Amino acid sequence: xxxxxxxxxxxxxxxxxxxxxxxxxxxxxxxxxxxxxxxxxxxxxxxxxxxxxxxxxxxxxxxxxxxxxxxxxxxxxxxxxxxxxxxxxxxxxxxxxxxxxxxxxxxxxxxxxxxxxxxxxxxxxxxxxxxxxxxxxxxxxxxxxxxxxxxxxxxxxxxxxxxxxxxxxxxxxxxxxxxxxxxxxxxxxxxxxxxxxxxxxxxxxxxxxxxxxxxxxxxxxxxxxxxxxxxxxxxxxxxxxxxxxxxxxxxxxxxxxxxxxxxxxxxxxxxxxxxxxxxxxxxxxxxxxxxxxxxxxxxxxxxxxxxxxxxxxxx
Numbered sequence: 001x002x003x004x005x006x007x008x009x010x011x012x013x014x015x016x017x018x019x020x021x022x023x024x025x026x027x028x029x030x031x032x033x034x035x036x037x038x039x040x041x042x043x044x045x046x047x048x049x050x051x052x053x054x055x056x057x058x059x060x061x062x063x064x065x066x067x068x069x070x071x072x073x074x075x076x077x078x079x080x081x082x083x084x085x086x087x088x089x090x091x092x093x094x095x096x097x098x099x100x101x102x103x104x105x106x107x108x109x110x111x112x113x114x115x116x117x118x119x120x121x122x123x124x125x126x127x128x129x130x131x132x133x134x135x136x137x138x139x140x141x142x143x144x145x146x147x148x149x150x151x152x153x154x155x156x157x158x159x160x161x162x163x164x165x166x167x168x169x170x171x172x173x174x175x176x177x178x179x180x181x182x183x184x185x186x187x188x189x190x191x192x193x194x195x196x197x198x199x200x201x202x203x204x205x206x207x208x209x210x211x212x213x214x215x216x217x218x219x220x221x222x223x224x225x226x227x228x229x230x231x232x233x234x235x236x237x238x239x240x241x242x243x244x245x246x247x248x249x250x251x252x253x254x255x256x257x258x259x260x261x262x263x264x265x266x267x268x269x270x271x272x273x274x275x276x277x278x279x280x281x282x283x284x285x286x287x288x289x290x291x292x293x294x295x296x297x298x299x300x301x302x303x304x305x306x307x308x309x310x311x312x313x314x315x
Contacts, residue, residue: 001017001018001019001020001110001111001112002015002016002017002018002110002111002292002293002315003015003016003018003057003106003109003110003111004016004057004058004109004110004292004293004295004296005018005055005056005057006044006045006052006054006055006056006057006058007054007055008054009044009045009046009047009050009052010045010046010047011045012296013045013058013109013295013296013299015292015293018057018110020112021106021112021113021114022114023114024114026116026117026118027114027115027116027117028064028066028072028114028115028116028117028120029066029067029112029113029114030062030064030065030066030072030074030112030113030114030115031064031065031111031112032062032063032064032108032110032111032112032113032315033063033064033065033071033129033314033315034062034063034129034130034132034133034312034313034314034315035059035061035062035063035107035108035109035133035312035313035315036059036061036062036133036134036136036137036138036162036310036311036312036313037059037061037290037295037298037299037302037310037311037312037313038060038061038137038138038162039161039162039218039240039302040060040076040102040103040137040241040242041058041059041060041102041109041299042299042302042303043218043241043242044056044058044102044103045058045299046303048242049103049241049242052103052104053103053104053105053106056102056103056106056107057102057106057107057108057109057110057113058102058103058107058108058109058295059101059102059107059108059109059110059313060074060075060076060078060100060101060102060103060107060108060136060137061073061075061108061133061134061135061136061137061138061312062074062101062107062108062113062115062133062136063123063129063132063133063136064108064113064115070122071122071123071129072115072120072121072122072123073120073121073122073123073132073133073135073136073271073275074101074107074108074113074115074119074120074136075101075119075121075136075137075140075266075271076100076101076102076103076136076137076140076265076266077092077093077098077100077101077119077265077266077267077268078098078099078100078101078104078105078115078116078119079098079099079105079116079119080092080095080097080098080099081095081096081097081098084096084097090267090269091267092267092268093264093265093266093267093270094264094265098265100265101115108313109292109295109313110292110315111292111315118268119268121136121268121271121272121275122275123135123275124275124276124278124279125279126279126282127278127279130287130289130312130314131284131285131287132285133287133310133312134162134166134285134287134309134310134312135166135274135275135278135283135285136271137163137266138161138162138163138165138166138285138310139163139166139167139274139278139283139285140266140270140271140274141163141239141263141266142163142164142166142167142170142214142216142239143167143170143270143273143274143277144263144266144267144270145163145167145214145237145239145263146167146170146171146214147270148235148237148261148263149212149213149214149235149237150211150212150235152176152210152211152212152234152235153175153176153177153211154176154177154179154208154209154210154211154212155171155176155177155178155179155210155211155212155213155214156179156180156181156206156210156212156213156214156226156229156230157178157179157180157181157193157198157213157214157216158181158213158214158215158216158217158222158225158226159181159182159215159216159217159219159222160180160182160189160190160192160193160201160216161216161217161307161309161310162307162309162310162311163216163239164180164193164214164216165192165193165196165285165286165309165310166283166285167214168180168193168196168197168198169196169197169281169283169284170277170281170283171197172196172197173280173281177199178193178196178197178198178199179198179199179200179201179206179207179208179210180193180194180198180200180201180202181201181202181203181204181206181222182201182202182203183203183305184203185203186203186305188308189201189308190202192286192308192309205225205228205229206229209229209230209231210226210229210230210231210234211230211231211233211234211235212230212234212235212236212237213226213229213230213234213235213236213237214236214237214239215236215237215238215239215240215243216239216240217240218240218242218243218244219243219244220243220244220245220246220247221244221246221247223236223238223246223247223249223260224246224247224249224253227249227253227254227258227260228253230258231256232256232257232258233256233257233258234258234259235258235259235260235261236258236259236260236261237261237262237263238260238261238262238263239262239263241264241265285309285310286308286309286310287309287310287311287312288307288308288309288310288311288312289311289312289313289314290311290312290313290314291313291314291315292313292314292315294313295313298311298313
């Protein structure tokens with residue numbers, strides 16, 4: 001089969017003919033129908049997540065078809081031990097032995113893949129393959145981040161990419177007010193945010209005090225800015241798996257019972273809840289398609305910040 005393979009970090013992926021994967025106990029063989037391109041993939045390729053298996057087939061927003069015709073989604077969380085204190089307390093996303101799709105396990109930048117059946121999700125009707133792929137990570141991480149932001153009515157989204165464009169729709173469905181913070185002069189992202197229900201979009205500080213902020217951009221300097229923008233008792237959620245260093249900031253920004261927290265991975269419960277909610281919103285993903293062999297071009301576009309919505313590979 002054809003696959004895009006990472007041989008070494010900080011190198012381009014190479015299109016290779018590789019052996020078909022063979023499913024082990026409890027695993028399914030899936031024909032990849034689509035695979036989303038995620039910023040986490042970019043962190044892996046660029047060496048910012050530094051312990052991938054090598055060589056590696058990236059990709060963890062997979063829509064695949066089983067040999068008996070079922071359509072399933074394969075997310076980032078690919079396996080957990082089921083025995084540790086985290087797994088047995090409903091926090092399997094923190095399992096120390098967890099294995100991740102497209103990082104520890106070959107992923108979906110290929111024509112075929114294998115996945116643990118217990119960690120696959122049924123894709124709801126009404127979502128075509130290309131629209132469904134971004135739900136598997138951008139959607140799930142956005143959903144978990146919004147839940148950890150609590151019942152906040154005024155929510156700021158810092159960085160308006162794949163995850164933010166989905167969570168903005170969920171937030172508006174729940175009656176929240178959305179404020180989108182983008183880079184200066186990124187008028188296209190600002191217009192896109194307003195199209196999806198943000199009542200304000202721009203650079204700098206939102207015009208009203210926020211009750212929660214979710215940071216999707218991997219820029220540590222946004223943490224003090226978000227803390228300064230939230231009211232006392234508010235929450236700042238760092239939603240990425242990687243972020244540049246957070247600069248020092250005065251304790252005054254945290255004081256007033258503000259909460260600063262991260263989001264790590266996802267649980268299967270997150271997936272079940274979000275994929276049941278998505279058709280009710282209904283979530284509409286905005287995607288740009290690339291053939292499998294142009295995965296490097298898709299990653300480069302993501303690296304340059306030129307994405308409106310999400311990018312999806314089609315083998």
